[in-house]
Amino acid sequence: MRRTISIAMTALLLAACGRPAARLQHARDLALAGHHKTALLEARAILLTLRDEQGEKVDAVRRGALKLAGDLCAVYLDDPRCAAVEYRELVKRYPTASEAFEARERLGDLDMRIGDVKGALEAWRDQVATAPGRKGADMAQLRIARALLDQGQFHDARAAASELQRRWPKSSLAAAAALLSASSYHLSGRHARAAPPARQPRESAQHVCRLGSRLRAGASFDSLSPSTGRRDITCPPCLP
Incomplete structure (x- = not known):
């Protein structure tokens, strides 16, 4: 048991020191393994590390991290407000990306879950107008x-x-x-x-x-x- 925990911690530390793309993949692996809160923390840590860096590869990682964070909040952590924040940031930064289209589709439902009818209507109208x-x-x-x-x-x-x-x-x-x-x-x-x-x-x-x-x-x-x-x-x- 201790050995398993040690291996997991070592993998996490290595991922933290690795490249953003590798860290994102590790966050996804954590999510699939059921470590949803840890995966969310890792996704947010990646976003903090990237900050305002630019570049095709950086943007791809940032999009993936934002979407992963939103999905984790919406599905596994049952936190629609958290998910809406992540998805809106994704749509704001990358309005024409495929991940943004998927985020738009979900924002309306998330807003309805928290009782924000006005926000839901805006999200659905944006979805229709954009695509x-x-x-x-x-x-x-x-x-x-x-x-x-x-x-x-x-x-x-x-x-x-x-x-x-x-x-x-x-x-x-x-x-x-x-x-x-x-x-x-x-x-x-x-x-x-x-x-x-x-x-x-x-x-x-x-x-x-x-x-x-x-x-x-x-x-x-x-x-x-x-x-x-x-x-x-x-x-x-x-x-x-």
Whole structure:
């Protein structure tokens, strides 16, 4: 037992003295081994070491360390505020990097977890504006509409749903957007305007039910390993 601890400490010390890329890989290994707090400390130590250094390799390590820190906070340490800070710094420093696109996708869900609806709306709008052609942009747009509906902003919710149908007419979420618009009329008391969907109303309603469960469940965080953080959401029957 003592020998195992000694080996682990030696590896940690060697990593601390090594190159940033090697230290980042070591932090990832620690995370995969279940040492999440230690991995977070190492990721933050790397960021402190790099400070404002510039260069392609340095930037790659910094991006990786920021994303690792955010993923650790969000998934394993259940600290959405910590994760949001790391992800926002990633987006701020590297707005066009692939890691930043992934961070944007998660920021909205993190903000909702801490009750920051305004921050969530800003994050989803930024995601849509930055990469409208990227997978998940239509989902972000639907989340905008859903959040506005929950806030009682029915007109804006319908506008957001209409935007989804206009920009992504072939999206599987277009039917859900139509139903959301209809429900906004019901909730605001304008029942006559809430026309039922033209086709397959039962299937569409079931889709909205499943979608609602996915929206409440939040995004998956899978940067550490292919299976990390994925959740299987089972939606109970919405209709009799």
